[in-house]
Amino acid sequence: MIREGERFAGEFREATWDEALDLVASRLADYRGEAFGTLCSAKATNEDGYVQQKFARLVMGSNNIDHCTRLCHAPSVAAMLTSLGSGATSNSYTDYENAGCLVVMGCDPTSNHPVAASRMRRAVVERGAKLIVINPRRIDMCDYADLWLRPYPGTDVALLNAMAHVVVAEGLADDGFVDGRTEGYDDWRAVIDGYTPERASAITGVAAEDIRAGARMVARPPVPRHGDADSDRGGACLIWGMGLTQHTNGTANVHSALNLALVTGQMGFPGSGISPLRGQNNVQGCGDAGCVPDSLPGYQGLLPESVEKFGRAWQAAGALPDQPGRVVTDMVDSIGEAGGVQAMYITGENPLLSEPDLNRAEGLFRKLDFLVVQDIFMHETAELADVILPATSFAEKDGTFTNSERRVQRVRQAVEPVGESRPDWAIIGELAARLCDLLGLPWREQFAFQDPCEIFVEMAGLTPQLAGISYGRLDAEGGIQWPCPTPDHPGTSYLYRDGFPRGDRAKFVGYEQGPVAVETPTERFPLVLNTGRVLYHWHGGTMTRRVGGLLARMPELEVSINPVDGERFGLRDGGRVRVRSRRGELSGVARYTYRMRTGEVFIPFVRLNDSAANFLTNAVYDPDSRIPEYKVCAVRVDAEG
Ligand SMILES: Nc1nc2c(c(=O)[nH]1)N[C@H]1C(S)=C(S)[C@@H](COP(=O)(O)OP(=O)(O)OC[C@H]3O[C@@H](n4cnc5c(=O)[nH]c(N)nc54)[C@H](O)[C@@H]3O)O[C@H]1N2
Ligand SMILES: Nc1nc2c(c(=O)[nH]1)N[C@H]1C(S)=C(S)[C@@H](COP(=O)(O)OP(=O)(O)OC[C@H]3O[C@@H](n4cnc5c(=O)[nH]c(N)nc54)[C@H](O)[C@@H]3O)O[C@H]1N2
Numbered sequence: 019m020i021r022e023g024e025r026f027a028g029e030f031r032e033a034t035w036d037e038a039l040d041l042v043a044s045r046l047a048d049y050r051g052e053a054f055g056t057l058c059s060a061k062a063t064n065e066d067g068y069v070q071q072k073f074a075r076l077v078m079g080s081n082n083i084d085h086c087t088r089l090c091h092a093p094s095v096a097a098m099l100t101s102l103g104s105g106a107t108s109n110s111y112t113d114y115e116n117a118g119c120l121v122v123m124g125c126d127p128t129s130n131h132p133v134a135a136s137r138m139r140r141a142v143v144e145r146g147a148k149l150i151v152i153n154p155r156r157i158d159m160c161d162y163a164d165l166w167l168r169p170y171p172g173t174d175v176a177l178l179n180a181m182a183h184v185v186v187a188e189g190l191a192d193d194g195f196v197d198g199r200t201e202g203y204d205d206w207r208a209v210i211d212g213y214t215p216e217r218a219s220a221i222t223g224v225a226a227e228d229i230r231a232g233a234r235m236v237a238r239p240p241v242p243r244h245g246d247a248d249s250d251r252g253g254a255c256l257i258w259g260m261g262l263t264q265h266t267n268g269t270a271n272v273h274s275a276l277n278l279a280l281v282t283g284q285m286g287f288p289g290s291g292i293s294p295l296r297g298q299n300n301v302q303g304c305g306d307a308g309c310v311p312d313s314l315p316g317y318q319g320l321l322p323e324s325v326e327k328f329g330r331a332w333q334a335a336g337a338l339p340d341q342p343g344r345v346v347t348d349m350v351d352s353i354g355e356a357g358g359v360q361a362m363y364i365t366g367e368n369p370l371l372s373e374p375d376l377n378r379a380e381g382l383f384r385k386l387d388f389l390v391v392q393d394i395f396m397h398e399t400a401e402l403a404d405v406i407l408p409a410t411s412f413a414e415k416d417g418t419f420t421n422s423e424r425r426v427q428r429v430r431q432a433v434e435p436v437g438e439s440r441p442d443w444a445i446i447g448e449l450a451a452r453l454c455d456l457l458g459l460p461w462r463e464q465f466a467f468q469d470p471c472e473i474f475v476e477m478a479g480l481t482p483q484l485a486g487i488s489y490g491r492l493d494a495e496g497g498i499q500w501p502c503p504t505p506d507h508p509g510t511s512y513l514y515r516d517g518f519p520r521g522d523r524a525k526f527v528g529y530e531q532g533p534v535a536v537e538t539p540t541e542r543f544p545l546v547l548n549t550g551r552v553l554y555h556w557h558g559g560t561m562t563r564r565v566g567g568l569l570a571r572m573p574e575l576e577v578s579i580n581p582v583d584g585e586r587f588g589l590r591d592g593g594r595v596r597v598r599s600r601r602g603e604l605s606g607v608a609r610y611t612y613r614m615r616t617g618e619v620f621i622p623f624v625r626l627n628d629s630a631a632n633f634l635t636n637a638v639y640d641p642d643s644r645i646p647e648y649k650v651c652a653v654r655v656d657a658e659g
C-alpha cells in the first residue's frame with residue numbers, strides 16, 4: 019500500500035508490487051550510508067534476516083541494522099561476550115530436567131515460556147531438584163519453589179553479589195574451576211567482600227538467612243533422581259529473563275549472575291549452565307544471521323579480516339561499511355539530528371508500541387523523511403509509513419529458525435500465502451535488485467536467490483558455527499545445535515566443557531550495586547511500575563488482539579496492585595483507574611492481588627482500548643548495552659470517573 023496525499027495523514031491505497039517496489043527503490047536511493055536504518059524481525063527466518071543485513075550492508079552501505087534483542091537480552095549478550103566470548107545460552111532444555119537446582123531469576127516462565135516451564139516443573143516434582151525463584155512479584159513458579167527471594171526491583175546486583183560472598187565465605191567455591199578456568203578472581207573478590215548477607219539484606223529486603231540458604235543450594239545441588247545425566251554431581255542451571263536485563267544496570271545484573279555461576283563452577287557439564295531465556299521464536303537466529311550493528315553473520319566482529327572476507331564473498335572488496343552502526347534505541351534517538359537516521363525500513367517489529375516513552379518515540383518517527391514497514395498485519399508503526407509491504411507469515415514460507423538452545427530447525431510452508439504477500443527475503447531481494455539497476459551497482463546477482471535453501475548455503479559457508487549444517491541434514495536428522503563446524507559434527511548440546519570462545523579462561527567482572535533506577539517514587543508519583551507480559555497476549559498485541567479467544571481472556575488492560583495500596587489510593591477491585599507517569603497516562607482496570615508487594619504495580623505492555631504501558635515508561639538506557647529501563651518508573655494511580 020502507498021500513502022496518497024499528506025504524510026502521516028493521507029489515505030493508503032493498494033498498489034502493485036512493481037509500483038510499490040519502484041517507489042521504495044527510488045526514495046531509498048537518496049539515503050545510502052548513515053542516513054539509512056533498518057530493523058529486522060526476530061519473527062522471520064534466518065534466511066530473511068541474512069538477506070536483510072546483506073541488503074543494508076552491501077546495497078545501502080549502512081551498519082545501522084538491529085532488532086528487538088536490543089530491548090530484550092542485549093545486556094545478557096554484552097555480559098556473556100565479555101566473560102565467555104559467546105552470547106548464547108550454554109545448555110539445552112534437557113539440562114533443566116537433569117539439574118539438581120534451578121535458579122529462575124527475573125522471569126515468569128509459566129506465562130512466557132510455558133514449554134520450558136513444564137520441564138522445570140518436572141525437574142522439581144519428579145526428580146527432586148531445588149527451585150529458587152528471584153522475583154519481586156509472586157509468580158506461579160513460587161508454588162513449586164524451595165526458596166522465593168523477593169528483592170526490591172533493581173537490586174539484583176547486591177543480592178547475587180551476596181550469594182557469591184556466602185559461597186566464598188563458607189568454603190563452597192569450586193576451587194578447581196576458579197583456579198584452572200577463570201581470571202579476574204582477585205579484583206572481583208575485592209568487590210563482593212563488601213556484600214555480607216546483612217548488608218545485602220538492607221538493600222534488597224531479602225532476609226540474610228535466605229541469601230545464605232540460596233547460596234548453599236546453588237553451590238551444592240542434590241543429584242537429581244532418575245536423571246539422564248551420567249554425572250554424580252548435581253548441577254545448577256541459572257535461568258533469567260527481563261527482570262534482570264531491562265534495567266539501567268542490566269549488564270551489571272547479568273555479570274553478577276555469571277560470576278555466581280563461575281565461582282560455583284556451574285557450567286560445562288550436564289544439568290548445569292547459564293540460560294538467558296530468549297524471547298521471540300527466532301531472536302537467537304536473527305542475531306546469528308548478522309542483524310546487529312557491530313558484527314557480521316555468526317558474531318564475526320567488524321575486524322578488517324572479517325569485513326574483507328565478506329567483501330570478497332559478496333564481490334564488493336572495499337565497499338562494506340566497517341564501523342559499527344547504531345543500535346535500535348540510538349537509531350530512534352538520532353532521527354532528525356544532523357548525521358542521524360532519516361529513512362527507515364522496518365520488518366516485523368512494531369516500535370510504536372514496544373519502545374519506551376511512546377509520545378516521545380512517535381514525535382521522533384514523525385521526523386523521518388521516509389518510512390517503509392513490511393509486516394503481516396497493520397499496526398501503529400505502519401500507520402505512519404509511506405509504503406507498507408505485505409510479508410508472509412511463518413506458516414506460509416520455508417526456511418529455518420534457531421531456538422533458545424541454539425537448535426537450528428526447518429520451518430516448512432504449510433499453507434498458501436494470503437493474497438499477494440511474499441516472503442521477507444524475496445521482497446528485499448527484489449528491492450535490492452531494483453536499487454542496483456537504478457544506481458548502476460554491480461550486485462544484482464548477489465540477491466538472485468531462487469529459494470531459502472540457496473540462502474542457507476551461502477550463510478553457512480560464511481559462518482563457521484553453522485558450517486556443518488545443511489537442509490539435507492536438517493531434513494534427515496531434525497534440528498541441530500550450533501556450533502556445528504563440519505558436516506560430520508553432531509552439533510553441541512552444551513558449551514564450555516573445555517575452553518571458552520574468548521580463550522582458556524572465563525572472566526569474573528565485578529559490579530557494585532548502582533542506583534536501583536533513574537526514577538524512584540515521590541509524593542506525586544508514589545508507586546513503582548513494573549511492565550512485562552501475560553500468557554494471553556504477545557507484546558503490543560498486533561497478533562493476539564486479532565484472536566477472539568485470546569482477547570476474551572484479557573479484554574481490558576489490567577493494573578495489578580496490592581489491595582492495601584488499592585485502599586490507600588481510594589480504588590476499587592475491578593474499577594477503572596487512570597495511571598500517570600511524568601511522560602504519559604493510560605486507563606485500565608484495577609486488579610487486586612497479593613502477588614504484588616505494596617508500593618509496586620504491574621501492567622502488561624499490550625495495547626488494549628487505546629491504552630498501553632509504554633506511554634508511561636522512561637527512555638533511559640543501560641550505558642553498556644543501551645537497553646531501556648522498562649522495569650522501573652514512578653507512577654500514580656487514581657480512580658477514574
Ligand atoms: N505469552 C507471552 N509469552 C512471551 C512473550 C509475550 O509477549 N507473551 N514475549 C516473549 C519475549 S520477546 C520475551 S523477551 C520473553 C520474556 O519473558 P520474561 O523475562 O519472563 O518476561 P517479563 O514478563 O518481562 O517478566 C519479567 C519478570 O521479571 C520480574 N522483575 C521485574 N523487575 C525485577 C527485578 O528488578 N529483579 C528481578 N529479579 N525480577 C524482576 C517481573 O516481576 C516479571 O515476573 O517472553 C517471551 N514469551
Ligand atoms: N514496557 C515494556 N516494553 C517492552 C518490553 C517490556 O518488557 N516492557 N519488552 C521488550 C522486548 S523483550 C521485546 S522482544 C520487544 C518486542 O517488540 P516488537 O518486536 O516490536 O513486538 P511484536 O509485537 O512481537 O512485533 C512483531 C511483529 O512482527 C510481525 N510478524 C510476524 N511474523 C512475521 C514475518 O514472518 N514477517 C514479517 N515481516 N513480520 C512478521 C507481527 O505482525 C508483529 O507486528 O518489546 C520490548 N518492549
Ligand SMILES: [Mo]
Nearest residue numbers: 089090297298
Ligand atoms: Mo524479547
